[in-house]
Amino acid sequence: MPSTPPSSFRPRNILLFGATGNIGKFILDAIVSARDEFSRVAIFTSPASAQSKASLFNDLKTNKRVEVITGDIANEKEVTEAYKGIDTVISALGRTVIEAQIPLIRLADQASDVKWFLPSEYGTDIKYSPASASEKPHQGKLKVRAYLENETKDLAHTYVVTGPYPEMYIKGFPMGREAGGWDAREKKATLLGEKGQDPVSFTTMKDVGTLVLATLRHPSVSFNRALKVNSFTTTPAGIQAEFEKQTGGQPWTDVQYTPLPRLRELEQQAWAGGSPAAAGWTLRRIWTEGGTLYEKRDNDVIGNPKLTTLEEVVKDIVSSQGAKL
Ligand SMILES: NC(=O)c1ccc[n+]([C@@H]2O[C@H](COP(=O)([O-])OP(=O)(O)OC[C@H]3O[C@@H](n4cnc5c(N)ncnc54)[C@H](OP(=O)(O)O)[C@@H]3O)[C@@H](O)[C@H]2O)c1
Structure with a gap:
């Protein structure tokens, strides 16, 4: 004990x-x-x-x-x-x-x-x-x-x-285009889930x-x-809206979606093929299924420290990716 x-x-x-x-x-x-x-x-x-x-x-x-x-x-x-x-x-x-x-x-x-x-x-x-x-x-x-x-x-x-961590999940396409991500320079994105409406806590x-x-x-x-604990909860569509707001206010034309059934298929293929990215696919599937959402978060238990906002995260990524505004 x-x-x-x-x-x-x-x-x-x-x-x-x-x-x-x-x-x-x-x-x-x-x-x-x-x-x-x-x-x-x-x-x-x-x-x-x-x-x-x-x-x-x-x-x-x-x-x-x-x-x-x-x-x-x-x-x-x-x-x-x-x-x-x-x-x-x-x-x-x-x-x-x-x-x-x-x-x-x-x-x-x-x-x-x-x-x-x-x-x-x-x-x-x-x-x-x-x-x-x-x-x-x-x-x-x-x-x-x-x-x-x-x-x-x-x-x-x-x-x-x-x-x-949004820096890893949002920035670029670290696991390839279908695994989700945003490229502010090229104005292209892949949103996980049905129309990117599934909330995730980051x-x-x-x-x-x-x-x-x-x-x-x-x-x-x-x-x-x-x-x-978490910094914020948002949907992939919410992240997309923030990127569009910070990159000129126009909708991006190259926006793709990876719905859950396709995510599950890619996950199974990764495990079957012994891919080192297999755990990454499973985690993306779990996040998209809602596995980061809680009835109550515990930030207040430890004094509600000041944390980063989605706006700040996207601002950093837009700047680090050298996007034209
Ligand atoms: N939420 C997320 O999105 C996310 C993303 C990534 C990681 N994580 C979690 O964060 C935690 C840390 O992961 P990380 O990516 O930060 O770890 P990491 O950078 O891969 O490794 C951290 C440290 O562990 C030691 N280490 C690594 N491999 C070792 C080995 N084979 N033998 C001995 N020591 C070794 C090394 O320390 P020294 O050489 O200094 O001893 C290394 O600097 C994990 O629990 C992981 O699941 C979460």
């Missing part, structure tokens, strides 16, 4: 895994922006990253008061050593090493100083409905949750559930950092639960 630290508990000494990855860097940025609220901020990184990201780590150590610990997440001695004096562990480890968190959690549970563990979630709700239990991309994170909930004795946890990557920091600032209400 997980534990519940006393209501006086405040995270003071933080250790992050995966702190320089896609989403980890936004979490680290947010924590560094509030550096004075913490005694220690440390990151645990692989020797490979220590070498390839040496100048970034130098900057963190010299200018941001971040301790950089180099080690192997599979080396129990190195991890146990890194946990000394740490009360809160935040993992932003990547999809390929989700299950490697289980020994990290076991060691955290055994470490007398560590009281709180935030595993790598920051995505789609893996317990949205009974069907979630059999979704292939959720399996690793489900095992991690089961371990935190059933096998720990002296450790609290929090799952920060954010839904998709959290920007910067806001994931803001929301994790807000979680750290509200410990007792966050223990041993999922926080389902």
